[in-house]
Amino acid sequence: MKPIIRLQLSTMMFLEFFIWGAWFVTLGTFLGNNLNATGAETALAFSTQSWGAIIAPFIIGLIADRFFNAEKILGVLHLVGALLMYQLSQTTEFSLFYPYVLGYMIAYMPTLALVNAVSFNQMTDPAKDFSYIRVWGTVGWILAGWSISYVFHWDSAESIKEGLLKNTFVMTAVASAILGIFSFTLPKTPPGAKEGKKATLADMLGLDALKLLKDRNFLIFFLSSVLICIPLAFYYQNTNPFLAEIGVENPTGKMTIGQVSEVLFMLLLPFFFKRYGFKKTILFGMLAWALRYLLFAFGNAGDLAFMLLIGIALHGICYDFFFVSGQIYTDSKAGEKVKSAAQGLITLATYGLGMLIGFWVAGKITDTYVMADNQHNWMDIWMIPAIFAAIVLVLFALLFKNEQISYKDS
Numbered sequence: 001m002k003p004i005i006r007l008q009l010s011t012m013m014f015l016e017f018f019i020w021g022a023w024f025v026t027l028g029t030f031l032g033n034n035l036n037a038t039g040a041e042t043a044l045a046f047s048t049q050s051w052g053a054i055i056a057p058f059i060i061g062l063i064a065d066r067f068f069n070a071e072k073i074l075g076v077l078h079l080v081g082a083l084l085m086y087q088l089s090q091t092t093e094f095s096l097f098y099p100y101v102l103g104y105m106i107a108y109m110p111t112l113a114l115v116n117a118v119s120f121n122q123m124t125d126p127a128k129d130f131s132y133i134r135v136w137g138t139v140g141w142i143l144a145g146w147s148i149s150y151v152f153h154w155d156s157a158e159s160i161k162e163g164l165l166k167n168t169f170v171m172t173a174v175a176s177a178i179l180g181i182f183s184f185t186l187p188k189t190p191p192g193a194k195e196g197k198k199a200t201l202a203d204m205l206g207l208d209a210l211k212l213l214k215d216r217n218f219l220i221f222f223l224s225s226v227l228i229c230i231p232l233a234f235y236y237q238n239t240n241p242f243l244a245e246i247g248v249e250n251p252t253g254k255m256t257i258g259q260v261s262e263v264l265f266m267l268l269l270p271f272f273f274k275r276y277g278f279k280k281t282i283l284f285g286m287l288a289w290a291l292r293y294l295l296f297a298f299g300n301a302g303d304l305a306f307m308l309l310i311g312i313a314l315h316g317i318c319y320d321f322f323f324v325s326g327q328i329y330t331d332s333k334a335g336e337k338v339k340s341a342a343q344g345l346i347t348l349a350t351y352g353l354g355m356l357i358g359f360w361v362a363g364k365i366t367d368t369y370v371m372a373d374n375q376h377n378w379m380d381i382w383m384i385p386a387i388f389a390a391i392v393l394v395l396f397a398l399l400f401k402n403e404q405i406s407y408k409d410s
Contacts, residue, residue: 001122001123001124001129005122005187006132006133008185008186008187009118009119009122009133009186010133010136011136011182012115012118012119012179012182012183012186013115013119013133013134013136013137013140014136014137014139014140015140015175015178015179015182016111016112016115016137016140016179017137017138017140017141017144018140018141018143018144018175019078019081019108019140019144019172019175019176019179020108020141020144021140021141021142021144021145021259022144022147022148022168022171022172022175023085023088023168023169023171023172024049024236025144025145025148025240025252025255026148026154026155026165026168026240026252027042027045027046027240028042028046028237028238028239028240028241029155029160029165029240029241029244029251030165030166030168031045031094031097032241033160033161033163033165034092034163034165034166035091035092035093035094035097036094037094038363038367039362039363039364039365039366039367039370040363040364040367041094041098041363042237042241042363042366043237043359043360043362043363043364043366044098044359044363045094045097045098045101046233046236046237046359046362046363047355047356047359047360048098048101048102048104048105048106049105049109049351049355049359050351050352050353050355050356050359051102051105051106051356052105052106052107052108052109052110053109053347053348053351053352053355054348054352054353054356055106055109055110056109056110056112056113057344057348059106059110067191068191069188069189069190069191070114070117070118070121070189070191071114071118071183071184071186071187071188071189072183072184073110073114074111074114074115074118074179074180074183074186075179075180075181075182075183075184076180077107077108077110077111077114077180078107078111078176078177078179078180078183079176079177079180079181080107081104081107081108081173081176081180082173082174082176082177082180083173084100084101084103084104084107085104085169085170085172085173085176086169086170086173087100088100088101088104088169089166089167089169089170089173117189118186118187118189119133119134121187121189122187131266135263138259138262138263141256141259142256142259142260144171145252145253145255145256145259146253146256147171148168148252148253149250149251149252149253149254150250150253152164152167153250154167154168155240155244155250155251155252155253156249156250157244157247160244209334209342209344209345210345212330212333212334212342212345215333216401217400217401217403218330218333220396220399220400221282221326221329221396221400222346222349224282224286224392224395224396224400225322225326225346225349225350225354226349226350226353226354226357227354227388227392228286228289228322228354228389228392229350229351229353229354229355229357229358230354230355230357230358230361230385230388231289231293231358231385231386231388231389231392232289232318232354232355232358233354233355233357233358233359233361233362234293234358234362234381234382234384234385235292235315235318235385236355236359237359237362237363237366238362238366238381239255239296239312240252240255242296242376242378242381242382243255243301243308245375245376245378246300246301246378247301248301248305248308254308254309254312255312257309257312257313257315258312258313258314258315258316259315260316261312261313261314261315261316261317262315262316262319262320263316264316265316265317265319265320265321266316266320266324269281269320269321269324269325272284272321273325273328277402277404278325278328278329278402278403279397279400279402279403281321281325282321282322282325282326282329282396282400283393283396283397284317284321285317285318285319285320285321285322285323285325286322286389286392286393286396287393288314288317288318288321289318289322289385289386289389290386290387290389290390290393291311291314291386292311292312292314292315292318292386293311293382293383293385293386293389294382294383294386295307295308295310295311295314296308296311296378296382297378297379297382297383297386298379299311323350326346327346330342330346362385365381365384366381369381
């Protein structure tokens with residue numbers, strides 16, 4: 001790969017995930033403080049991510065795979081996103097905020113597949129090259145969090161009271177506009193579908209991969225993936241408001257410890273995979289979810305703040321050991337013809353169905369444990385996903401039969 005192309009792709013990934021991390025992490029805190037949103041309304045806003053994930057295959061299958069270059073669609077979607085983000089920064093009522101954020105997520109979620117398509121199209125050996133490009137996305141997410149906490153201080157207690165978190169949407173709008181324009185300079189990535197071939201619903205939703213569910217082990221893994229995303233939604237929806245409410249300084253910046261951890265454990269994953277196998281690696285990931293929420297339940301902003309930081313740092317194990325391992329497992333089970341469809345099916349089930357249910361449940365539980373002074377009983381809130389994750393762990397351990405799968409280092 002030419003150095004200039006590597007630089008272009010790395011910049012694209014950096015901006016793609018800077019954009020996501022620049023507003024999504026603090027969304028719950030913004031909604032509660034700027035718009036006085038309830039837990040149910042906050043869940044509704046977060047669930048737009050799931051609706052975007054569900055609709056994304058249609059956009060990719062009907063448009064990107066058939067009619068236009070991926071980099072051009074990427075540019076248009078991010079320019080639309082920039083306009084919607086600016087509108088979000090101007091809203092003062094949830095009823096106005098929701099349609100804008102829904103529209104934004106419908107535009108943004110397909111770009112996650114598009115940046116991968118643009119990258120893979122330039123690589124002769126994706127297994128070797130992709131991780132070095134994708135890591136810049138994690139760097140972008142980290143720097144977005146650092147900017148909010150340590151450069152602009154928008155998530156300090158005083159700034160939150162002044163409503164300054166609305167500036168995160170302005171920052172995202174600027175970054176989205178930059179990526180939108182920059183996308184038109186990216187290497188050309190023509191449509192992938194063969195000319196004259198009709199895009200079927202089965203192709204777009206990866207329904208050809210449904211035959212994998214006939215395999216008992218894969219079915220158990222599939223169902224476990226949906227179930228584990230229910231407690232996962234609690235982390236995305238509640239962690240930043242939780243940290244801000246109990247008085248943790250620079251909560252958004254501290255949450256980037258999770259992304260640093262993600263990079264570290266991504267490097268350790270091949271070792272765990274080879275030494276312990278797929279089943280034990282997945283169980284490590286599930287155990288980390290349960291442990292993380294226990295640490296949140298019993299930690300505080302004072303003497304036990306270290307428990308909160310450890311809980312955040314467990315993100316690397318939570319994400320890499322379950323989701324990345326799951327992607328490898330899915331790839332090993334799928335035949336050559338349904339590899340992409342199988343990955344799409346898992347994404348639809350987790351970020352779509354699983355987290356859609358999870359955000360709704362998290363919103364209901366958060367509202368249940370709100371107290372008279374608009375504070376929350378966070379210990380009880382965090383104990384519920386901890387227990388739920390532990391139950392999923394036990395079920396997976398009992399029902400999934402260990403099996404050997406091939407895994408090669410990239």
